[in-house]
Amino acid sequence: MDFLEHLDPGITVIDTGFVRPRFDAAYLIVENGRGAYVDTGPNSAVPRLLAALQARRLAPEQVDWLIVTHVHLDHAGGAGLLLQHLPNAKLVVHPRGARHLIDPRQLMAGVRAVYGPEVAERDYGELQPVPAERVLETHDGLVLELAGRPLHFADTPGHARHHHCIWDEASRGWFTGDTFGIAYPDLVTAGGRYAFPTTTPVQFEPEALHQSLDRLMARDPQVMFLTHYGATRDVAAHVAMVKSQLDAMVRLGRAAAGQADRDARLRAGLAALYHAEYRRQGGVLDDERVEALLEGDVELNAQGLGVWLDKQAAAAA
Known part of the structure; x- marks a missing residue:
């Protein structure tokens, strides 16, 4: 099987x-x-x-x-x-x-x-x-x-x-x-x-x-x-990569906070981040294939960052 x-x-x-x-x-x-x-x-x-x-x-x-x-x-x-x-x-x-x-x-x-x-x-x-x-x-x-x-x-x-x-x-x-x-x-x-x-x-x-x-x-x-x-x-290389990407995603989220087009910025920023890091590591798939593999994650991760930013804003109010 x-x-x-x-x-x-x-x-x-x-x-x-x-x-x-x-x-x-x-x-x-x-x-x-x-x-x-x-x-x-x-x-x-x-x-x-x-x-x-x-x-x-x-x-x-x-x-x-x-x-x-x-x-x-x-x-x-x-x-x-x-x-x-x-x-x-x-x-x-x-x-x-x-x-x-x-x-x-x-x-x-x-x-x-x-x-x-x-x-x-x-x-x-x-x-x-x-x-x-x-x-x-x-x-x-x-x-x-x-x-x-x-x-x-x-x-x-x-x-x-x-x-x-x-x-x-x-x-x-x-x-x-x-x-x-x-x-x-x-x-x-x-x-x-x-x-x-x-x-x-x-x-x-x-x-x-x-x-x-x-x-x-x-x-x-x-x-x-x-x-x-x-x-x-x-394992060590994997966790270092996840932590680095996590920090980059948080920075991206904070930069988009308060913007009228925040959610669109989050989606575009995440897609650009993932493509750039994949290329930096030597990935060879064409852009269309990478986009297809990651489009669901870009959308859900943008939503999750948005919810987190809303909670941060509410806590600071």
Whole structure:
């Protein structure tokens, strides 16, 4: 199956098929005949998630944990539907996000507000609620066992306040959700993959994101498992790039604050920033292809910066 990539030790990268190939990943961890998922993609990804189980010769009954890094729907939209196929699994979620998966009506309303009802229905479908008794809320420092394999949870705000990352000692790697930014395989350069942070609305906080990045690096990770996309082993260079781009995005946002055409300035500025940095690193794709790969991120990151600027202005008033 070309949407699966098996890595040691016991980790499968699952291309959820959301948006385009190698855009949105979920993970299956297997240890001593037991399984745990990390992130799910949207409802449409569930057949691929179940196919990964079959490829690893596990039955749905052998899955203990369904972990979501946070409740944005490209990470958790399929959780309720997938859990219906996993009779012994519990959903593991940040306490700030649990209620939104137990009763997803507010979450779905927010998605419709950001993307519009037609896009929300096309991309995500109808979210399935998760029974409260099947939900385990995490706390900072929680350790779950997967057949003797410890998974450590760290509260990592910055992208969203309902975000945690998962440390896997066996691989010496973090499952990072969106905290470690975005690095699409299509945007490889002479120096490795181009990487940048994601400031999706509505809880972007740059100071907190810097602190979360430092916290992840404090464990001296050997690999990072990104939802967007896949495993990256050039960890130090990646985080330096994400931090540099984060600071540049914040400067761009502050420069646009108070301008009548602020949102247009944000979109144009982000597009120019990303193109310039990709080229500086030796990227060779033509401008049209780069624009197509990044147009969704430019729009969402501009929206997120705008929400952050509005909060800054309100706090200063």
